[in-house]
Amino acid sequence: xxxxxxxxxxxxxxxxxxxxxxxxxxxxxxxxxxxxxxxxxxxxxxxxxxxxxxxxxxxxxxxxxxxxxxxxxxxxxxxxxxxxxxxxxxxxxxxxxxxxxxxxxxxxxxxxxxxxxxxxxxxxxxxxxxxxxxxxxxxxxxxxxxxxxxxxxxxxxxxxxxxxxxxxxxxxxxxxxxxxxxxxxxxxxxxxxxxxxxxxxxxxxxxxxxxxxxxxxxxxxxxxxxxxxxxxxxxxxxxxxxxxxxxxxxxxxxxxxxxxxxxxxxxxxxxxxxxxxxxxxxxxxxxxxxxxxxxxxxxxxxxxxxxxxxxxxxxxxxxxxxxx
Numbered sequence: 001x002x003x004x005x006x007x008x009x010x011x012x013x014x015x016x017x018x019x020x021x022x023x024x025x026x027x028x029x030x031x032x033x034x035x036x037x038x039x040x041x042x043x044x045x046x047x048x049x050x051x052x053x054x055x056x057x058x059x060x061x062x063x064x065x066x067x068x069x070x071x072x073x074x075x076x077x078x079x080x081x082x083x084x085x086x087x088x089x090x091x092x093x094x095x096x097x098x099x100x101x102x103x104x105x106x107x108x109x110x111x112x113x114x115x116x117x118x119x120x121x122x123x124x125x126x127x128x129x130x131x132x133x134x135x136x137x138x139x140x141x142x143x144x145x146x147x148x149x150x151x152x153x154x155x156x157x158x159x160x161x162x163x164x165x166x167x168x169x170x171x172x173x174x175x176x177x178x179x180x181x182x183x184x185x186x187x188x189x190x191x192x193x194x195x196x197x198x199x200x201x202x203x204x205x206x207x208x209x210x211x212x213x214x215x216x217x218x219x220x221x222x223x224x225x226x227x228x229x230x231x232x233x234x235x236x237x238x239x240x241x242x243x244x245x246x247x248x249x250x251x252x253x254x255x256x257x258x259x260x261x262x263x264x265x266x267x268x269x270x271x272x273x274x275x276x277x278x279x280x281x282x283x284x285x286x287x288x289x290x291x292x293x294x295x296x297x298x299x300x301x302x303x304x305x306x307x308x309x310x311x312x313x314x315x316x317x318x319x320x321x322x323x324x
Contacts, residue, residue, distance in 0.1 A: 035211035037258045042076045042107040047089035047114040055147045059154040066158040072195035095130030102127020122157040132218045134161050159274040164220040167260040169194035188246040192261050196240040206232045206244050207262045
């Protein structure tokens with residue numbers, strides 16, 4: 001009897017320790033991850049019930065067109081997906097599946113769309129770490145046919161997804177000097193690609209930001225912190241390509257190729273016009289570092305809430321070890 005109790009306790013001990021280690025490893029990975037520029041996208045065919053394949057296919061094309069029209073994203077073609085044996089309808093993905101597909105298709109983000117009954121769901125995943133970036137479900141109107149609603153509602157879901165993205169552009173290398181930051185007349189500038197068709201104009205405030213996941217909520221819907229490390233103002237813009245004067249920065253080295261760029265005025269406009277949420281509001285709050293602040297103190301300030309959580313989990317793991 002004593003031996004039986006001993007081995008049962010030993011098995012429980014092993015299970016609890018494994019769980020604690022897994023939680024700690026997940027928390028550390030989340031704390032150290034940082035969202036990178038989302039440029040290359042894969043939109044998988046829409047998953048529908050039998051009888052709605054044709055309208056689902058049409059809606060899939062509408063989703064792709066809606067994403068490509070601003071020139072912000074490069075969306076994988078049907079031919080590319082067929083060539084890589086990935087042209088199939090998908091619903092919700094596990095993180096491991098998202099990572100595998102992201103590597104296979106060299107995609108920064110993966111988008112799935114699913115119609116189940118009259119519920120339409122769009123999900124977006126980070127192709128690098130498998131985290132969920134966005135999740136929204138809407139219900140089709142009961143008095144209208146699915147065929148009359150699906151393409152238009154799919155486009156609206158795509159617009160809602162784009163509206164939640166906390167940045168509107170990215171830094172490019174200057175064509176003449178080949179660097180992200182260049183100098184003219186004693187002032188510092190950077191080139192920024194903002195896509196076409198936006199409301200951005202000369203004089204608009206610009207922020208260089210980092211997006212850091214902090215929870216298992218969708219990254220673009222409250223599951224991350226937005227940290228601005230530099231500010232500037234647009235001095236020239238032509239077909240979505242802007243020249244930005246840098247007016248406030250912690251370190252010029254932080255501004256590099258593909259650094260994320262937020263235009264607060266444009267972010268607010270897009271969120272107000274395109275969101276499907278009942279009460280439009282910013283999904284992330286920007287924390288701006290003053291140029292005179294101590295970088296080490298700021299980094300500690302950023303990580304403190306998550307480190308506190310990890311410390312609490314570590315205490316639980318320690319308690320479990322002592323208990324057995």
